[in-house]
Amino acid sequence: MRLPYQTLMVQGTTSDAGKSTVVAALCRLLKRRGVTVAPFKPQNMALNSAVTADGGEIGRAQALQAQAAGIAPHTDMNPVLLKPSSDIGAQVVIHGKVRAEMNARDYHRYKTVAMGAVLESHARLTQQYEAIVVEGAGSPAEINLRDRDIANMGFAEAVDCPVVLVADIDRGGVFAHIVGTLACLSDSERARVIGFVINRFRGDIKLLEPGLEWLEAQTGKPVLAVLPYLHGLFLDAEDAVQAVQPERGAFRIVVPSLPRMSNHTDFDALRAHPDVDLQFVRAGQPVPPADLIILPGSKNTRGDLASLREHGWPERIARHLRYGGKVIGICGGFQMLGAAVCDPHGVEAAPGDSPGFGLLDMTTEMTREKRLVQVSGTCAFDDAMVAGYEIHMGISRGAALARPAFHIDGRPEGALSEDGQVLGTYLHGVFDTPQAARALLRWAGLDTTQELDLNALREASLDRLADAAAPLLEALLSRK
Template sequence: MSSFPYHTLMVQGTTSDAGKSTIVAALCRVLWQQGVKVAPFKPQNMALNSAVTADGGEIGRAQALQAIAAGLAPHTDMNPVLLKPSSDTGAQIIVHGKVRAEMDARDYHTYKTAAMSAVLESYGRLRAQYQAVIVEGAGSPAEINLRDRDIANMGFAEAVDCPVILVADIDRGGVFAHIIGTLDCLSASERNRIVGFVINRFRGDLSLLQPGIDWLEERTGKPVLAVLPYLHGLYLDAEDAVQSVQASRGAFRIVVPSLPRMSNHTDFDPLRAHPGVDLRFVRQGETHPPADLVILPGSKNTRADLACLRSEGWGRYLDKHLRYGGKVIGICGGFQMLGTSVSDADGIEGAAGTSDGLGILPMTTTLASSKQLAQVRGTCTFADADVSGYEIHMGVSSGEALQRPAFVIGGRGEGARSVDDQVLGTYLHGLFDSPQACSALLRWAGLESDIVVDAGKLREASLDRIAEMCMPLCAALAKASR
């Protein structure tokens, strides 16, 4: 049994992407390895990458990864409030795994009092069930304009009276300024609950950093608990941002349009890890490169992303791509775009109306207010292979295309394949995570390879790597509590 000194510990960051999600996952894995019954928790998350839980709800993808690190099935209590942006000013509000409303920023700020009740309810259940709860903050606690009714950072820490560690990313530069500036924006009680700092993503000679550490500790009276190294080659689900580094090793070319409201881009992580694949996200304004396979990703605002796709010339590109024998896969919102129309009569994702689809598959889609959330397993119709994944969508598709399904799930057809077998569409996210399905889909698209990418094994190996990295942090936390 571990001597971990805290029933609840919160990890906050000086900036977004400072490494909070990874450190929470690492601490969960270390404690789980030491026999501690531990659970992750994030009061409020804003992300377009989400996962379906065992209890039939929806949470942030990072919390699902942290649950795996802790040896648990993901549960809605681990992320009671999830915000999924649908525009620059509005988001879908998900509470305890279910859609509650669509709100703009001002309305949600007013709603935070009710959201805090949901947060404390979930936290209370986890606190009663587990020996330790490792909490992830959101963004930075130094956002002065968001301090009122805060439920994501110090507002939560103050409400439950838990200690906090503050993480700063040295790879960004200005690490000491980030830490000192953050402390200066906090109240006295908030500063007092910070037990120490973590400097993340360090590469270089530690002796050259030591004078800065000494200065920081003397100035603040708080210890630097750990300096964590920059680890290359990790296979971990990203919370939101698409990684800027492109995989470009293999000869088989896969192109993914990087849409403004693209959701669940973690679908493509197994393809990035395949040594035979060159996967490229193409952003707005970039030249569309030649490809063997084009994948249209999921979207939180299908009609808006469809309009962007058209304005960027992807319709013409896909027509030419298919004429020359290329393959196309559409996932969730990308699947809907392949049809002849997408209708949103109730304005669920934005302004009410109907948009012409790309017209590649003979089907139509109508957006509905109820969201389909399910973990599923089945088989491929184009190969002798199993598939697993999860559905997160608010649309219902119908038409001739569905008579040639891509998969069979629970005895029913799912998705579609074109008559010429060049186009495949599905509502399943995570379908490349299944080694059999990933290999079968790549063979369908034209890649002849015996290499099998097992996303689960890669994820587990990376969790063990970050756990080993964080062992000194656990030791330092135990020492600091004495």
């Protein structure tokens, strides 16, 4: 049984209301019913991204939603991706490729062009799939962004699709969020909202029912579903990082939470590992003792290098190495391990050079062309397979690269220091392959027999989401 409309949009009263997970749940539920379905997000602002099979870049959440739908992720699923490089500027990715670096005002003027790309992608998807489940961005109540909007109601009006509004009850004020959002919409926008989803509810539903009745009487629109708070879900985050987590295993890993950190989903497998205690450390927080320090990817490598220096990380890393600890750098973090990072063309920020940590004999020059590719190969230091993806701007050169960390598609990749304490790689997702994760942890000092199947954890979480959201799909199917 199909939905009574080919395109359905899920918008939220706030950021992090649960739009991504509701879309993923609907994609999985429709797939179970034999409906060909694709996720879609017109515009995404995120530093967590994925490489598609067609050699493009999309938001990580859309890749997860594609998995829920049982299809390969494609650039049409997220035609506009904004990757912030500063508080007022971002790299603009259109149909998976970098188009320009723009400040907020320039991008606002560019939105009419971006909308063309959005509508092209949506049209192609409608030719291939029976259902398109669309995720909005932020909230449609952001009045200052309504002009030339392509992410929320601007898109819904352009393609004439119905909208479901999601609100998070766990953060409080859920009724005010919904009523206030509707009050900020135009008459035509308000009319296309077909109902509400109350997300992350915990407690006695009987105590909530008077509020639901009031909401329906006040707005004239139904509450389509109340979804429970699900603990222990293992899903790729769109952007926000959980800075603190309960201690788990005895092997301690520390990751500095950089101002422009990208693809922190690289560490999901480690955070779920029963033998590992991984902690993100924000600027100004004390750095706990660690067996392994990992420098993550960055959208502004020189800017994040400056932040690390300001907060004493070079000294902490040097002391960590003196006491026998290990260090891994991933992508931007790998570039930081060299002697210098040079950006003569101002690719990420103002042109200039920055000294690196000097732990690997190499230098990196930022280039305008971004490398986007899915790869696989073997570890150079262990008999283990590895797979991942590259998303980076910059080429590294130097003697350190003669001692690679991996052999990828017949070529050397990354670097391993002569003393065996420092490893660098451009590969994101390097811990997602169980064999590679075990080999890297063994190299770092943890001799574990545990292997974590990240994909199985995602699949189980997607199924839990879908089971919980089944009443929402039934409510949508029952609409005429």
